[in-house]
Amino acid sequence: MLPETFFVATGIVLGMLTFLCLYRAVIGPSAPDRVVAVNVIGTITLVILVLFAFIYGRTLYIDVAIVYAMINFLSTLTISRYLEKGRVTG
Structure with missing residues (x-):
């Protein structure tokens, strides 16, 4: 397999995974699920x-x-921290 083909295939797979996580971030059943989805997108x-x-x-x-x-x-x-305690600071 050529390196260019590998990089293109990797980019396509990562793009599909990003869209799956984006779906989870928008539709997620709870706020922690959305946070995890956004973290995975990052x-x-x-x-x-x-x-x-x-x-x-x-x-x-x-x-x-x-x-x-x-x-x-x-x-x-x-x-x-905001989701757990309701505030960001101490």
Whole structure:
């Protein structure tokens, strides 16, 4: 299998998974399900950024992916804390 074919197939699979998670985020039965779905979408986006970095040989995509991962993690923590306690701060 050619590397280009592998990357295209991986991109298609990740795109389909993103749409499945988007469906779960919109229709999800509860708020925690929606939070997990949005977190998975963020993780898939992160994988796509790293895939772009590998394909194009640009380290800038890795830097963007690291920052995006930190923002994704912090937003998930904040939303989870809000859902649990009803407020964000202490």
